[in-house]
Amino acid sequence: MQPIKYRFTRLAPWLLAVQCALAGVASAASPATHAGTPLPLVADKRIDAGDLNIGYAELGPSRGEVVILLHGWPYDINSYAEVAPQLAARGYRVIVPHLRGYGSTRFRSADTPRNGEPAALASDVIALMDALKIQRATIAGFDWGARSAGIVAALWPERVEALVSVSGYLISSQEAGKTPLPPQAELQWWYQYYFATDRGRAGYAQYTHDFAKQIWQLASPQWKFDDATFDRSAAALDNPDHVAIVVHNYRWRLGLAEGEPKYAALEQRLAQAPAITVPTITIEGDANGAPHPLPAAYAAKFTGKYEHRTFTGGVGHNPPQEAPREFAQAVIDATRL
Template identity: 40%
Template sequence: MVERVRTPRLEIAYHRRGPSSGPVVVLVHGWPDDPSCWDGVVPELAENGFCCVLPYLRGTGPTRFLDDAVPRSGQIGALAADLADFVTALELSDVLLVGHDWGARAGYAVAALFPQRIRGLVAMSAGYATGAALPYELAHNYWYEWFTATERGRAAYRDDRRELSRYLWSSWSPPWPGRDEQFDRTAPSWDNPDWAEISIHAYLHRWHEAPGDPAYDDIESRLAAAPPIKLPTLVVHGELDRDNTPATTDGKDELFTGWYERQVLAGAGHFVPREAPQATSAAIHRLATVSGPG
């Protein structure tokens, strides 16, 4: 069942699984994806007593803006504010925050700037504080981000989003069992009327080709300073990730002043929750153990 909650700017759709009285795990999907990326993870967590909460990001699935005049921004500051507002609106506390890709980037920002309701973070397939000079391998990998700077690229995001996303899924990871079926079940979430504009803005803003929403200027300026993350943090990366390579999470120890661990999963690509659900569950259990009782 899809539930909904209102935040200052959104009506966020989400799923809830497991006992409501259990330790809370908020699982945040990436791009292009939706909460079904956690389908191989949630049953085990729920069986072990965790209350799993799975929101749809802005521009995905049934999540909608409350006001047509609000800019359709995809910047990290917006995703972070959405996530912090979501946790607050549901009055969650002692949250184990688990994010993949865009969800990881939002998770880092919330852990750094809005940690009050968060117990610890598992971040998957994306690094924190990635503003350093870009190796050419990553510049090659990020062609789809540069693509948004062209009219033809923007047209692909708007008019050919399924085939664009299918190509990204196939090029970022080795094949995994059920990939095509999972893709077909997930793709309707990108029919959200704001998906293309949010996606385009996310990458134009990342590379300073478009201004951000002024509502998030304070968050963006604070994130630019790469504030240290004090919460217990476990970073998980696929060895064969051909989007954000494992180098993007390597050598970041000094940015985490609490308990910190990094795992690189042999044989896994970018879509770690889908490709390695058992390792994903194990990472969440490890964080739950080291971060203390919820």
């Protein structure tokens, strides 16, 4: 595999100097590794936040500038096992929560719908910030996490210092989901149609870990992760609500499942594809095997200070875990936009 490099768009002139000054960021985080393997992130904190009791990891000084890192499906907080310590070493207060349906996060009531719609997941982020008394934060994410981060930035810009989003603008709606795609594009969404069936729900429940490993391999075809790395994250998929949340998320996208009325007004706003005004860096891996838009297709949706970076060298769908130094650098640079 070739060394990972940046390709920048609209790069500010001072950014090169920042990169040079921070060239030691990885070595500063060296205590977070053992024999070359990152130590796992441990969600050893819990807090009631909205419908959830959220399990999360926290690193760095309590008075540091806040960064919230959001994982995707079917991953977990360990996508940031190297990124979070690097940011903490630079003085940031880093919060890495398990999403609803993952890890140690639990619903506070058995009667709450196991809802995976986008507005619900984004509202969880706001609820967590409120519970932790965090007024503003830089929010970064990939996959589901990027979608939630983008929604928070679009609907609650006053709560967001800056945004880092893998695959750019991922806000959509049920109405948009009704539009057929060309066959090659539809093929990439095979699992969405699988989850639309009772057989798919049962299959995912029975083979959750096998299914997740296949998604990892397809989404990041050049990432040579080992079994220990996968198993560490796969444990978070054993959450009792995981299958229900995942299936509802993908059925909702196809209009096959309803959301909760309390999120209807938010979904109506999101259906208008609102612009994102906060300072943003978008990221794409040059070997992303998952469905994703081209950067040129979404650049205009970011109307504030904006840069795009393509990570080269075989980086797939999970840049924070596949290219942690570059991802951490993007977060640092976003906070300085």
